[in-house]
Amino acid sequence: MLDDATMIFRPGTAVWVEHPDLAWAEAEVVSSPATPSSPSSVNIVLSTGVKQTLWLVGLANSPCEQAVVDGRKVLPRDTEADLGGVDDMTKLVYLHEPGVLCNLARRYTLNEIYTYTGRILIAINPFAKLPHMYDMHMMEQYRGVQFGELSPHVFAVADASYRAMVSENRSQSILVSGESGAGKTETTKLIMRYLTFVGGRATGDIRSVEQQVLESNPLLEAFGNARTVRNDNSSRFGKFVEIQFDKSGRISGAAVRTYLLERSRVVQISEAERNYHCFYQLCASGQDADKYKLAHPRNFNYLNQSHVYELEGVSEAEQYLKTRRAMDIVGICFSDQEAIFRTVAATLHLGNIDFSPGKEFDSSVIKDEKCKFHLQMAADLLMVDASLLLSTLCYRTIKTPEGNIIKAVDSSAAIIGRDTLAKTVYARLFDWLVDNINKSIGQDMESRSQIGVLDIYGFECFKYNSFEQLCINFANEKLQQHFNKHVFKMEQEEYKMEEINWSYIEFVDNQDILDLIEKNLRAHPRLEKPKLSKTDFSLSHFAGKVTYQTDLFLEKNRDYVIAEHQNLLSSSKCSFLSGLFASHQDDPSKSSYKFSSVASRFKQQLQALMETLSSTEPHYIRCIKPNSLNHPQKFENGSVLQQLRSGGVLEAIRISLAGYPTRRTYSEFINRFGLLVPEHMDERFEERSLTQRILKQQNLANFQLGRTKVFLRAGQIAVLDSRRGEILDNASRTVQGHFRTFIARKKFLSTMKASISMQIYCRGELRVISLSKKEGVQRRGIKPTPNTKSLYRCATTQ
Numbered sequence: 001m002l003d004d005a006t007m008i009f010r011p012g013t014a015v016w017v018e019h020p021d022l023a024w025a026e027a028e029v030v031s032s033p034a035t036p037s038s039p040s041s042v043n044i045v046l047s048t049g050v051k052q053t054l055w056l057v058g059l060a061n062s063p064c065e066q067a068v069v070d071g072r073k074v075l076p077r078d079t080e081a082d083l084g085g086v087d088d089m090t091k092l093v094y095l096h097e098p099g100v101l102c103n104l105a106r107r108y109t110l111n112e113i114y115t116y117t118g119r120i121l122i123a124i125n126p127f128a129k130l131p132h133m134y135d136m137h138m139m140e141q142y143r144g145v146q147f148g149e150l151s152p153h154v155f156a157v158a159d160a161s162y163r164a165m166v167s168e169n170r171s172q173s174i175l176v177s178g179e180s181g182a183g184k185t186e187t188t189k190l191i192m193r194y195l196t197f198v199g200g201r202a203t204g205d206i207r208s209v210e211q212q213v214l215e216s217n218p219l220l221e222a223f224g225n226a227r228t229v230r231n232d233n234s235s236r237f238g239k240f241v242e243i244q245f246d247k248s249g250r251i252s253g254a255a256v257r258t259y260l261l262e263r264s265r266v267v268q269i270s271e272a273e274r275n276y277h278c279f280y281q282l283c284a285s286g287q288d289a290d291k292y293k294l295a296h297p298r299n300f301n302y303l304n305q306s307h308v309y310e311l312e313g314v315s316e317a318e319q320y321l322k323t324r325r326a327m328d329i330v331g332i333c334f335s336d337q338e339a340i341f342r343t344v345a346a347t348l349h350l351g352n353i354d355f356s357p358g359k360e361f362d363s364s365v366i367k368d369e370k371c372k373f374h375l376q377m378a379a380d381l382l383m384v385d386a387s388l389l390l391s392t393l394c395y396r397t398i399k400t401p402e403g404n405i406i407k408a409v410d411s412s413a414a415i416i417g418r419d420t421l422a423k424t425v426y427a428r429l430f431d432w433l434v435d436n437i438n439k440s441i442g443q444d445m446e447s448r449s450q451i452g453v454l455d456i457y458g459f460e461c462f463k464y465n466s467f468e469q470l471c472i473n474f475a476n477e478k479l480q481q482h483f484n485k486h487v488f489k490m491e492q493e494e495y496k497m498e499e500i501n502w503s504y505i506e507f508v509d510n511q512d513i514l515d516l517i518e519k520n521l522r523a524h525p526r527l528e529k530p531k532l533s534k535t536d537f538s539l540s541h542f543a544g545k546v547t548y549q550t551d552l553f554l555e556k557n558r559d560y561v562i563a564e565h566q567n568l569l570s571s572s573k574c575s576f577l578s579g580l581f582a583s584h585q586d587d588p589s590k591s592s593y594k595f596s597s598v599a600s601r602f603k604q605q606l607q608a609l610m611e612t613l614s615s616t617e618p619h620y621i622r623c624i625k626p627n628s629l630n631h632p633q634k635f636e637n638g639s640v641l642q643q644l645r646s647g648g649v650l651e652a653i654r655i656s657l658a659g660y661p662t663r664r665t666y667s668e669f670i671n672r673f674g675l676l677v678p679e680h681m682d683e684r685f686e687e688r689s690l691t692q693r694i695l696k697q698q699n700l701a702n703f704q705l706g707r708t709k710v711f712l713r714a715g716q717i718a719v720l721d722s723r724r725g726e727i728l729d730n731a732s733r734t735v736q737g738h739f740r741t742f743i744a745r746k747k748f749l750s751t752m753k754a755s756i757s758m759q760i761y762c763r764g765e766l767r768v769i770s771l772s773k774k775e776g777v778q779r780r781g782i783k784p785t786p787n788t789k790s791l792y793r794c795a796t797t798q
């Protein structure tokens with residue numbers, strides 16, 4: 001008897017073959033297994049008919065069209081799959097990597113950017129405006145409709161969470177993840193728009209809670225978003241927005257929590273990137289820019305390190321007005337708004353204060369007149385004493401048991417101090433904005449349930465991975481664990497509903513890597529130390545291996561405020577600014593530095609987030625960036641696959657594969673596989689028992705029969721399909737045989753009929769000619785025609 005693998009690789013079977021460029025390519029099996037000595041190898045031919053490099057068996061990889069490939073890199077392909085794709089991956093006949101990828105690509109071509117994988121929504125960035133997808137009409141359409149009834153959509157997820165919250169009185173969370181530029185922020189905004197649509201009071205008041213919730217977005221974007229090489233409007237912080245609802249399901253409050261703002265961007269930007277949007281907006285603000293002695297961004301060190309000042313299709317002056325309007329709506333008073341922009345302007349002037357070496361060893365002085373102007377401007381705007389600002393930058397106080405020692409610092413240390421001051425001020429400003437948004441919108445202490453929307457950076461793996469990547473990837477591991485637990489639970493729920501045995505499903509847990517990071521373990525199978533580097537280390541994360549460079553770890557982990565900086569800023573005559581630093585006065589630390597660690601703060605924040613999330617019912621949205629050029633209608637298989645892996649979609653599929661990935665209602669199953677038992681199809685069959693009979697007859701075990709569906713283990717559907725293919729092949733051969741016989745017979749009969757008619761005619765004609773000759777007379781009216789003449793010639797020469 002043939003084994004399962006042989007069945008799948010039957011000659012002529014449609015397959016996917018793993019491919020170095022396309023990830024997976026369509027192919028057909030030519031023969032298999034190639035030799036008894038290598039049963040895992042399969043001879044395939046690519047369906048495209050184009051030569052491609054494949055993973056060959058026993059040969060160097062080279063471009064070819066037909067090849068013997070490793071059987072492990074070949075998977076069955078459904079030739080009957082709908083060209084438009086399916087809206088839920090669980091409907092795929094083959095739930096495997098190439099099946100998922102091909103389905104997404106097919107849908108993306110048709111601008112169907114949303115697809116479900118069970119309850120997970122996959123959203124592929126269209127990189128094109130699709131206004132009809134998000135208008136009022138669309139929101140009306142999704143309102144109150146059962147999840148899964150309409151096409152997949154972000155509104156469907158938002159609606160499902162809202163309805164679950166109202167009906168079950170249970171808090172919900174929507175976790176939006178994906179790599180930079182994948183569309184997380186846009187998706188989050190759409191969710192918030194939908195929730196304010198269903199949960200708003202429709203008062204038309206521009207300062208209503210829901211308007212404030214919505215306007216918090218442009219405000220946070222102005223101060224926390226920047227252009228990066230991957231996204232013109234990249235959020236440089238993580239965000240969890242909690243929208244609170246009252247008993248009647250109306251929005252009654254909201255709270256925003258933010259995570260890990262990228263501080264270094266304030267003072268350092270890479271080529272082709274920009275600083276935070278608010279700097280450029282203020283420079284383009286006209287009167288306000290003049291008031292703060294600002295000019296074109298190229299004049300400021302913190303902005304001119306890259307030469308990108310403008311964003312395509314964006315007017316900074318208009319954006320400035322929008323930010324101001326958002327501040328009004330969110331409830332930031334005019335004087336605070338003035339103080340905020342004064343601080344932003346001061347930061348730019350601060351960045352232009354340069355130093356040169358002083359007369360004394362290891363000392364520094366302000367460089368030139370221009371720098372003096374900027375020093376004065378920065379001091380005026382910060383409302384601090386200019387000489388105190390200068391001495392803060394050029395000197396450091398060292399506390400010793402014998403008393404304070406004031407020490408000059410060299411010019412490079414003064415520049416580092418200046419940048420640290422700018423970063424500290426900006427970070428505090430950002431935190432203030434978040435606090436103020438929260439205060440202004442207000443928390444509803446009476447709120448019974450909330451919907452939290454998490455917009456957080458996805459898994460990162462670059463050429464150079466530093467401390468930020470470790471924090472981000474740690475957060476992703478935490479979220480992945482939460483995700484795995486949830487997907488596992490959902491699987492169990494479906495099995496329970498169908499009353500089938502689920503006890504053996506394996507739970508994929510990543511606790512080991514969390515332990516490795518959290519407990520700082522020295523030896524672990526997931527930890528590697530490259531031989532050539534003393535400072536690097538690699539971690540095998542759930543989404544792949546990442547090598548971290550630790551050179552700047554310590555520095556980046558220090559969450560310090562230099563005491564002198566604090567003294568300076570708390571002495572500001574601007575109550576807004578001194579207020580930002582008020583709680584940090586009187587640092588009892590003996591050193592001039594107050595150390596606290598970014599990692600420990602982040603860990604605490606993450607812990608709080610995980611606690612919140614575990615008290616809610618989660619909904620997942622995985623955003624995918626289809627190509628690195630941000631172009632519409634371009635789908636790069638390799639990169640999408642990588643994101644599906646990092647986003648845990650493939651992990652969810654793996655969990656599903658560990659159980660029963662293929663589920664079919666009994667009637668669907670009989671429709672497809674009834675032909676395997678034609679002898680039973682005539683009777684009045686009972687679907688469930690016929691399904692069981694088919695599976696048993698095909699020697700398949702370990703399947704489960706649920707209440708309404710049959711549950712098959714991974715690979716069983718391929719075996720059934722292969723047998724079905726065989727029967728259909730035989731049947732088609734028989735049909736072809738009969739048809740060919742029929743055609744041949746029909747042809748033969750008609751030829752025979754024609755030749756008989758011809759013979760009759762010829763004989764008649766010949767008879768006429770011979771009679772005419774015999775009689776020696778040509779009867780009138782019976783003249784040999786050209787036809788009869790030639791027939792006669794023909795007949796007489798034969």
Ligand SMILES: Nc1ncnc2c1ncn2[C@@H]1O[C@H](COP(=O)(O)OP(=O)(O)OP(=O)(O)O)[C@@H](O)[C@H]1O
Nearest residue numbers: 125127128180181182183184185186231233234235
């Ligand atoms: N649903 C959508 N429809 C149209 N365009 C979209 C959609 N989602 C994203 N985009 C486009 O992609 C760009 C990047 O999206 P977004 O800023 O949401 O990415 P992100 O995942 O939040 O990135 P980052 O992590 O860098 O903040 C948007 O500015 C927008 O042009």
